[in-house]
Amino acid sequence: MPTSTRIKSTRSIALINKLIASSVFILIGSGLFGQPNKRTNHWLFSYNVYLDFSSGYPVERTGCAVDSIAWGSTSSISDTNGNLLFYADGWEVYNKNHQQMAETATPYDGNGTQSALSLPKPGSDSLFYVFTANMGDYVYNQPLNVYHTIDMSLNNGLGGLIDTDTLPGAWDAAEQLSASYFDDKSGYWILMRKYQEDKFAAYRVTNQGVDPNPVLSEAPHRYHTNSNDQGFLKVAYNKKYLVFLYTVWDATSSEIDICRFNNQTGEIEFLYSFALNEIFLGTTYYRTYNGDFSPDSRYLYVGGYLPFYNLAHIFQFDMKFVEDEAAFIASMIKIGEAPAINLQLAPDGKIYCFSSKLLGPADDIVSVINKPGKPGLACDFQPNAFATSIGDIQVPFVNFPPDFLFRFDFEGQCEGDVFSFDPWFFP
Known part of the structure; x- marks a missing residue:
């Protein structure tokens, strides 16, 4: 299905009204998935940083309880009206009042790059899962990835833990953690990377719970004995491709894996890898830690x-050009530069690029890609757009399921003109 549909209007706007009415019906009729982008209104991450997108643009708030200086991201989730429910890092879960849910402290080192990810249990209005991913530092520990079940009907709506379980098939999975909803919206895949067995893992989650037996796909070898491949996994919003970004902090192994994704079966097909340092600088200086679509x-x-x-x-x-390695690499355009290591799409349709004080005196600077759907410099990259004043931005960031960030926009006039619809919500 194409991502953009163009329609030539006539003097009669009956067709336009019908199309708009159908679009409204699709949005209203999405049930549990109604207004999915509002689930990402609240960003809470280390060190005590809280950005609220409820007004349509980021507003700083106080209260964020995440105060660990660590390398793992956080996960926050709101209800479909945009009200904060809870947020989590790799160790703890906090309610909307920024209080720790007493039973959720874990002895496990949930400190992978994407250390936490929160999603509703399919078919439930009150149950949520919080998945975790460990570090890949196998010299000192082996990953043990757990997931918590949170019941938001407990404690007068503040929520509470009712279960914690492990993913035994992910005994060597680390760092990367994301998700993708099924095409029929009945459940989703939890996506991880197994480093010692060189596999991609996709766990099926339905209203019956989490299937402990993952769909496994072949992955290129990336096991390091003295350091770990930190970096993000991002899922394209059309669910057709995945990108794994890796950084070993000596900067000699920073690479990007491009993969094809079958959202029906959970299978991941590795296509190719490349490194920015090889194709742009000709040096080993680049670290490719994060990106987004x-x-x-x-x-x-x-x-x-x-x-x-x-x-x-x-x-x-x-x-x-993604299916053609040479053409895809040749399509690369530098749109700007700024102190920015983390990139994340926001509910306002912009991509925010964050600095990190762990890597230098970045002064909590945030840059913005204002029009990410436009080619080249037309994407309107705005370096140093603003600086946060509450808390300190560390390497960790916010981890969201990509399906919660679909939007719906259109361009053009309603009569006598060509206009374009872009379905950014669940297709």
């Missing part, structure tokens, strides 16, 4: 971080 999946954005300069070069890749 435009909401329409037309473009991939990647930050190539230069640790000696506390600076990142931000690149755009054209996804229409």
